[in-house]
Amino acid sequence: MEEKRFPTHVGIIMDGNGRWAKAHGVPRVMGHNAGMQAMKKIVIASSDLGVKYLTVYAFSTENWKRSTEEVNGIFKLIVKYVNSELEELDANNVHINIFGQYDMLPKASVDAVDKMVGRLADNDGLVFNIALNYGGRDEILRSVKRLCSECIAEGRDPGELTEDDISRYLWSGSAHFDVPDPDLIIRTSGEERMSNFLTWQAAYSELMFTDTLWPDFTPEEYARMIDAYANRDRRFGGRNTDK
DSSP: OOGGGSOSEEEEEOOOHHHHHHHHTSOHHHHHHHHHHHHHHHHHHHHHHTOSEEEEEEEETTGGGSOHHHHHHHHHHHHHHHHHHHHHHHHTTOEEEEESOGGGSOHHHHHHHHHHHHHTTTOOSOEEEEEEEEOHHHHHHHHHHHHHHHHHHHTOOGGGOOHHHHHHTSTTSTTTTOOOOOSEEEEOTTOOSOTTSSTTGGGGOEEEEOSSOGGGOOHHHHHHHHHHHHTSOOOTTSOOTTO
């Protein structure tokens, strides 16, 4: 595999927990629990494969529309994940960032996330970004609002703003975590849409879709997708002069 084509940053839309639960005749929250176990395996696989940044879509700004029972179940799983996996994440030198306004979650979830982020803050291995109460359009709007405030405060001419200015205030930008745009975005469960995930950052990301439901997504399938990415020709709007 050519090094230059190995994805530095992989984003994953972890879809299919509900359908997995229905197929297995169990409550939806059990599907989310199975999805959490799959996520654990993919985090380890990312580190083993040499991925430097992994971003997963854990809870969107639109997910509040789901039933109270399901939403509360997801929040409880966040606490469970921190309590069960924190030691192993630390032992594997994983660093965690949160994309989104997670302070709107229940206090127990917020406290668990704060504990996890604080504990892993000095680690310099895999950077694991969790999109939590996150929406791509909301992220862009927040960035533009901050830029408007900056222009007013500093007397900047809005006409001179650049794409880099907007990027700076995104959750991934230098004003927060300075994470590069994703090279590859994977969505499981057969759906082929972005669902408001990394809307700005994904402008030139390679996209891959699989019919596999997220709880059944394995490190082996993940590795095959990364291998397939290595064979893609990324031109970023240009052209391959050999073709």
